Amino acid sequence: MQLEIYSLTALKGQISVSLEAICDSYSSLLWDIEFYQCGCFEVYIAASPQNVSIFQRGRIVARSDDAQHFGIIESLQLETDTEKGDYLTVTGRFLACLLERRIIYPTITANGSYEDIVRKVLSCNAISAGIRNLPGFSMGTVSGDCWQNTARMQVSYDNILEWLYSLCETIGGSANVRLDGNALKCDLFSGTDRSLLQDENPHIVFSDAYNNLLSFSYAADDAVQKNFAYVLGCCGEGNARKRTTFCSGAEPTYLDRYEVYVDERNTTQEEDVTDAEYLEILKSSGAEHLVQPKTASESAIAAFSTQYQYNKDYFVGDYVTMEQKRFGLIQPRIQLIGMVESFDQNGRSLTPTFKEME
Structure with missing residues (x-):
């Protein structure tokens, strides 16, 4: 797998992109694709006058096997050492960072x-x-x-x-x-649902029973949860101030209810916006302030599994099933929200990040 380095030049309303170099001799590469945030990358390579001239801030780094993700170089770090050698660390984020x-x-x-x-x-x-x-x-x-x-x-x-x-x-x-x-x-x-809870797509199951789950850890925390929002707008004072509430699905009750106050005093009601429409605007803001119970699930999955291949059988954003049969723990529908691909002298490894769904 090669890295392609492109120059990026802005010409008023257009851009000009040209290939500057192809690199296949880096020491390590981290390629971090995220679903709910901008992904990033890191190239660790021996420092030479040629490499320093190739990897410049503002240039684009692409992979020969990935037509969807392109990184833009934002940071360079050069370290020289008479014993360990000279190395260049190149980091940046994908193009959404623009x-x-x-x-x-x-x-x-x-x-x-x-x-x-x-x-x-x-x-x-x-x-x-x-x-x-x-x-x-x-x-x-x-x-x-x-x-x-x-x-x-x-x-x-x-x-x-x-x-x-x-x-x-x-x-x-x-x-x-x-x-x-x-x-x-x-x-x-x-994302595409590939979990056991559907039958339209082939199932993707990571399990210790299938030898494609190398390690697994899980933690859950309800303390951060917010599932019912009181949203107050800009118009009126005291009890006359326009307000609404929002929750997802049935209204939670008793010990299952975790409330949050949302102050939308700066959300104005324009002349052409009716009261009903304004309340819908406030509800949208309330939805943004709801917080699901915090879960942490870290796993290492087999990079060269004969069952499922990353970016062929499943992708970041897809819903899969995770199970640890030894402890009787199953997450029937969990979303793959991030994947770090690592390439170094030890080969290729995959480090996924999952988010449990309701």
């Missing part, structure tokens, strides 16, 4: 599908925004039912990258920016 350079300005009130809301935010701040445009940036493909669900929301001054991934986590989708020739495409998508 959205971190913009905030949502001015206030946007949107009503429609989540796809339409994202399109409006990106258009007003990165695509059709004059000198605020991200050169060569546009919307790409959209897949997944979650992006067609509807909402009404008001958002202002949030960092776009943080806002987008927060929205993704709320609705269960994800976003990725990829290089497509001399263009940057922002794709919206969702």
